[in-house]
Amino acid sequence: MSQPSSSRLPHVVVLGAGFGGLRFAQDFDSRRARVTVVDRQNHHLFQPLLYQVATAGLAAPDIAQPIRSLLKHKPNLEVRLAEVTGIDLAQRRVHLDRGELSYDYLVIALGGRTTYFGRPEWEQHAPGIKSLDDAMRVRREVLLAYERAEREDDPVRRRDLMTTVVVGGGPTGVELAGSLAELARKVMRRDFDRIDPREARIILVEGSDAVLGAFPPDLAASARRQLEKMGVEVRTGVRVTDLRRGEVHIGDEVLRAGTVLWGAGVGAAAVTQSLGIALDRAGRIPVNPDLSVPGHSDVFAVGDLTTLKDANGQIVPGVAQGAIQGAAFVADVLNRSLQSGVPSDPARRPAFAYRDKGNMATIGRRAAIAQIGRIHLQGLPAWLAWLALHLFFLVGFRNRLSVLLQWTYSYFSYKRGARIIMGMDQRGSPAESLVAAQKISVQE
Amino acid sequence: MSQPSSSRLPHVVVLGAGFGGLRFAQDFDSRRARVTVVDRQNHHLFQPLLYQVATAGLAAPDIAQPIRSLLKHKPNLEVRLAEVTGIDLAQRRVHLDRGELSYDYLVIALGGRTTYFGRPEWEQHAPGIKSLDDAMRVRREVLLAYERAEREDDPVRRRDLMTTVVVGGGPTGVELAGSLAELARKVMRRDFDRIDPREARIILVEGSDAVLGAFPPDLAASARRQLEKMGVEVRTGVRVTDLRRGEVHIGDEVLRAGTVLWGAGVGAAAVTQSLGIALDRAGRIPVNPDLSVPGHSDVFAVGDLTTLKDANGQIVPGVAQGAIQGAAFVADVLNRSLQSGVPSDPARRPAFAYRDKGNMATIGRRAAIAQIGRIHLQGLPAWLAWLALHLFFLVGFRNRLSVLLQWTYSYFSYKRGARIIMGMDQRGSPAESLVAAQKISVQE
Numbered sequence: 001m002s003q004p005s006s007s008r009l010p011h012v013v014v015l016g017a018g019f020g021g022l023r024f025a026q027d028f029d030s031r032r033a034r035v036t037v038v039d040r041q042n043h044h045l046f047q048p049l050l051y052q053v054a055t056a057g058l059a060a061p062d063i064a065q066p067i068r069s070l071l072k073h074k075p076n077l078e079v080r081l082a083e084v085t086g087i088d089l090a091q092r093r094v095h096l097d098r099g100e101l102s103y104d105y106l107v108i109a110l111g112g113r114t115t116y117f118g119r120p121e122w123e124q125h126a127p128g129i130k131s132l133d134d135a136m137r138v139r140r141e142v143l144l145a146y147e148r149a150e151r152e153d154d155p156v157r158r159r160d161l162m163t164t165v166v167v168g169g170g171p172t173g174v175e176l177a178g179s180l181a182e183l184a185r186k187v188m189r190r191d192f193d194r195i196d197p198r199e200a201r202i203i204l205v206e207g208s209d210a211v212l213g214a215f216p217p218d219l220a221a222s223a224r225r226q227l228e229k230m231g232v233e234v235r236t237g238v239r240v241t242d243l244r245r246g247e248v249h250i251g252d253e254v255l256r257a258g259t260v261l262w263g264a265g266v267g268a269a270a271v272t273q274s275l276g277i278a279l280d281r282a283g284r285i286p287v288n289p290d291l292s293v294p295g296h297s298d299v300f301a302v303g304d305l306t307t308l309k310d311a312n313g314q315i316v317p318g319v320a321q322g323a324i325q326g327a328a329f330v331a332d333v334l335n336r337s338l339q340s341g342v343p344s345d346p347a348r349r350p351a352f353a354y355r356d357k358g359n360m361a362t363i364g365r366r367a368a369i370a371q372i373g374r375i376h377l378q379g380l381p382a383w384l385a386w387l388a389l390h391l392f393f394l395v396g397f398r399n400r401l402s403v404l405l406q407w408t409y410s411y412f413s414y415k416r417g418a419r420i421i422m423g424m425d426q427r428g429s430p431a432e433s434l435v436a437a438q439k440i441s442v443q444e
Numbered sequence: 445m446s447q448p449s450s451s452r453l454p455h456v457v458v459l460g461a462g463f464g465g466l467r468f469a470q471d472f473d474s475r476r477a478r479v480t481v482v483d484r485q486n487h488h489l490f491q492p493l494l495y496q497v498a499t500a501g502l503a504a505p506d507i508a509q510p511i512r513s514l515l516k517h518k519p520n521l522e523v524r525l526a527e528v529t530g531i532d533l534a535q536r537r538v539h540l541d542r543g544e545l546s547y548d549y550l551v552i553a554l555g556g557r558t559t560y561f562g563r564p565e566w567e568q569h570a571p572g573i574k575s576l577d578d579a580m581r582v583r584r585e586v587l588l589a590y591e592r593a594e595r596e597d598d599p600v601r602r603r604d605l606m607t608t609v610v611v612g613g614g615p616t617g618v619e620l621a622g623s624l625a626e627l628a629r630k631v632m633r634r635d636f637d638r639i640d641p642r643e644a645r646i647i648l649v650e651g652s653d654a655v656l657g658a659f660p661p662d663l664a665a666s667a668r669r670q671l672e673k674m675g676v677e678v679r680t681g682v683r684v685t686d687l688r689r690g691e692v693h694i695g696d697e698v699l700r701a702g703t704v705l706w707g708a709g710v711g712a713a714a715v716t717q718s719l720g721i722a723l724d725r726a727g728r729i730p731v732n733p734d735l736s737v738p739g740h741s742d743v744f745a746v747g748d749l750t751t752l753k754d755a756n757g758q759i760v761p762g763v764a765q766g767a768i769q770g771a772a773f774v775a776d777v778l779n780r781s782l783q784s785g786v787p788s789d790p791a792r793r794p795a796f797a798y799r800d801k802g803n804m805a806t807i808g809r810r811a812a813i814a815q816i817g818r819i820h821l822q823g824l825p826a827w828l829a830w831l832a833l834h835l836f837f838l839v840g841f842r843n844r845l846s847v848l849l850q851w852t853y854s855y856f857s858y859k860r861g862a863r864i865i866m867g868m869d870q871r872g873s874p875a876e877s878l879v880a881a882q883k884i885s886v887q888e
Contacts, residue, residue: 042587042865059503061862068635069863078637081591098595132866143486147525151542191512193522398853398861405849409842417842418505419513421486422576423867 009034009076012334013094013103015084016269017044017067020109020303020323022395027331030076032338036101038094040083041131042066046394048320049403050129051172054138055179056187056419057410062403064132065396084110086274089296105298107330108285109323110269112304115282117265122243126167128262129176136423138261142180143421145258146188149195161258162200165248167240169206169213171361173263174223177204178364181230186365186414203233203255205248207264210236212361212369214317219369222378226367266318268305280307289351291330297346300333302326311351320393321357362386365411453478453520454548456778457538459528459715461488461511464553464747464767466839471775474520476782480545482538484527486510489576490838492764493847495616497579499623500587500631500863501854504576506847509840528554530718533740549742551774552729553767554713556748559726561709566687570611572706573620580867582705586624587865589702590632593639605702606644609692611684613650613657615805617707618667621648622808625674630809630858647677647699649692651708654680656805656813658761663813666822670811710762712749724751733795735774741790744777746770755795764837765801806830809855 010033014021017039025037043064052058068079082096087108094101114128129135142164149161162184166177184200191197204211204227210220211227211234224234235250242249248260268283277294280286284307285293291306293299303323308316316322329352337344358372360382368382377385387407394400410416454477458465461483469481487508496502512523530539531552538545558572573579586608593605606628610621628644635641648655648671654664655671655678668678679694686693692704712727721738724730728751729737735750737743747767752760760766773796781788802816804826812826821829831851838844854860 041868042591042863059505060866061503061864064864066635066863068632069859072634080595081588132864133868136866144525147486151524188512190516191510396861398850398857398859401849401853402846402861405845406842409845413842415513415842417840417846419486419510420505420508420576422504422580424485424577 010104010338011036011102012105012107013038013101014107014109015087015094015271016109016111016303017041017070017079018047018109018111018303018323019320020111020327021107022067022070023324023327024107024109024302024331025071025074025077027328027335029335029338030074033076033105033334035074035077036080037067037071037077038080038082038084038096038101039067040081042068042081043132044070044395045132046399047130048390049394050132050135051175051179053132053135053418054129054176055142055183056139056416057179058403058406059418060132060136062399062406063394065399070395084271087271089275089277089293089299105334106300107327108272108293108299108301108305109303109327110271110305111323112266112318113269114262115265115267116262117240119243122262125243125245126248126260126262129172138259139418140421140423141259142183142261143419146184146192146195146197146200149258150192151194158195159199159201160246160256162195162197163203163255163257164200164259164261165203165205165255165257166261166263167205167243167248168262168264169204169208169211169234169236170263171212173204173206173261174211174227175362176261176263177202177232178227178230178362178367181227181232182364183416185231187410187416187419201233202231203235203257205238205240205250205255206234206236207239208236215359215361215369215371216376219371219376219378223361223363223369226363226369226379230364230367266304272305282307288346290333290346290349291326291352292346292349297344300330302330308352311353314354314356316352316354317359319359322354325354326352360386360389454782455480455546456549456551457482457545457547458551458553459531459538460553460555460713460747461485461514461523462491462553462555462747462767463764464555464771465551466511466514467768467771468551468553468746468775469515469518469521471772471779473779473782474518477520477549477778479518479521480524481511481515481521482524482526482528482540482545483511484525485575486512486525487576488514488839490843491574492834493838494573494576494579495619495623497576497862498573498582498586498620499627500583500860501623502847502850503862504580506843506850507838508576509843514839528715531715533719533721533737533743549778550744551771552716552737552743552745552749553747553771554715554749555767556710556762557713558706559709559711560706561684563687566706569687569689570692570704570706573616583862584865584867585703586627586705587863590628590636590639590641590644593702594636595638602639603643603645604690604700606639606641607647607699607701608644608703608705609647609649609699609701610705610707611649611687611692612706612708613648613652613655613678613680614707615656617648617650617705618655618671619806620705620707621646621676622671622674622806622811625671625676626808627860629675631854631860631863645677646675647679647701649682649684649694649699650678650680651683652680659803659805659813659815660820663815663820663822667805667807667813670807670813670823674808674811710748716749726751732790734777734790734793735770735796736790736793741788744774746774752796755797758798758800760796760798761803763803766798769798770796804830804833 014037046063086095116122152158184197188197238250248255360370362368370377370382458481490507493507526540560566596602628641632641682694692699804814806812812830814821814826
């Protein structure tokens, strides 16, 4: 790629290289503009499989691809590794942790973040998974809890250490709970000398009446049965009232656990607060039908940090497809405008219409649910559909091959290749919250 | 595995599950003893490929296997995740960071550690690679240096950031330098917009007159030629006199660099200091011909923390084969003794004889040297031999398949699958030494 020949070209700034930002950058015709893609990580992450990294089924590089590498064929496009600290709509500027960028068009695709029902102090005791670092932290804490149980003499404490509580019965919580049950009961069953991991308790706590409540009731009920069959204790209709180290309070009851994981509350990336516009309760931007930000026709937002009833009156769900379709729509709007050479007239832009391609959630080996139009699948057929779709959409040929290999291997061997604890050398990292008692330091 | 039925069985404690400790545990007949294997990591690491994790060619789990999983078929064997803090030979006790163990027989196989010629303060500016965490740190620092160069406006500073100095011309230094040259000049060549990674400088600094000086002169000279052909600047006969952030002083000259890596000085694990016996300058134990520790016939040591002229008057080299053969020898001595039921008489034990199976070092794609008996190979044939051998010895079927896949893929595509920066979320970790100037924090 060469330096853009003319800095007179309009500057399109894309914030975030997740599903939305990447799709925009790929679909946008960058010959008629300068494009800068900003992300705080150097990689695009295939989030739907992040729970597999957390539960030692996949290696981190299997689900990530360098952003530079994905976009290197695009002319006039620059990738910037930086964190967005604020957006100044009036001045048309984006503030970064290092420097700032001015834009002619802005696409905000920074995604969501884990929220703790207004209790940010809970985070240190119950990590969520949004990044590879989060996933590695969860993997380490889960595996270390069993190591601690193995050397614990007190049977009560041992049982506590072998208990994992997952808060939140949405897709992330369900995937984590199912995968953790398999890890303990199948993968690690014979690895220890003093403890029997088959006695591990995995408790899934959900505030509403059903897990995977976004699915039709028959599928949600099926998901619960499949979870219970795998040994997960499902507790619905219970709210977390307090959370301390190794303790989850639900009403008057206290669940003691070696590991507590957070699969609940998803809000918008915090940077939306800097926009100075009205947001919904979760901090999401109530975008216009053309996905522009209210009052700013050259600023668009897509994905998890937006909220919208689309052209068909349907609420666009906070899933990958919502971000991807929104980003493709915005790229199309801008391509047309730049091709014609006249600024796009917001009043004449089409309205975004979300196309529901179906929805699926996996629970474990041969356990999943799927809704594709009127077709409801559960168990093995749903799981096969899930496998095929995730392999298909995983970015990068190498990753597809590698993940296929890992899955095939673990399907037949009941082993997980990534059962490796890393990051023990980093003293004082947040990862140590649950293991603070047991100093693990660098061997000198 | 069940709890050992009788605690009357002699207790064999194995410190370390590297090449030596693992081989001992596998070869030792654990039906006649209780065995405890202690390691501060939960995984056995295939160290010869660690540089590939550091240079983004392989994922961490590709070269690691859970120790529990590798040893779960052994009866009466317990694995303990703990750090050895001291050994009390008089009391026959091992002190751990949590608790202690008493032993009847002890096998010390804790390996080596990176040393800095008596200048421990250099470590923060020039990481070595001994663990997966080290490798991840190096990967992050190398990739971040190019990211910093990309946004640097000053051409002098940009050139500095695109310079990597590798200290030490042994196998680790040579592998790192060759792999880094390929990463910059081939893999990343078209990834950036403002910088051209083909202009990157990789400088290999070695104090003696040759790189890979342990090899015959013709092969060492060939290694140098192969490195230079790949664009590595090889500086032999120069000693590092000082090392600061981004600066390597060699005599009066100062090399400025974005990344400095340490492939030199290897000493024994520090715990040898606690033995209270005479050690060599590098802290290594001068073991008896039967690999027992002087004055303690029930305590054995194998691998990098020992020094020995074997039965043939040959110095046992500090390579994987030295540890593996030594461990097999000790397992055999103890197996015989426990089988016969009478304590082994040190005076009648055989002397260990190291069998030289050859030696090889890789430099890059189709570049390596190998010595197998009187056969000297270089270039493609040496590289193919290296590939075959490393695939063959890599522990675990899944890892072999996965590594084969990654290598095949990157051979044909010139891409590296693991070009993923992780660990940016850990503020204040040692990894931040080189990037302290540029705050990279958690996006809220």
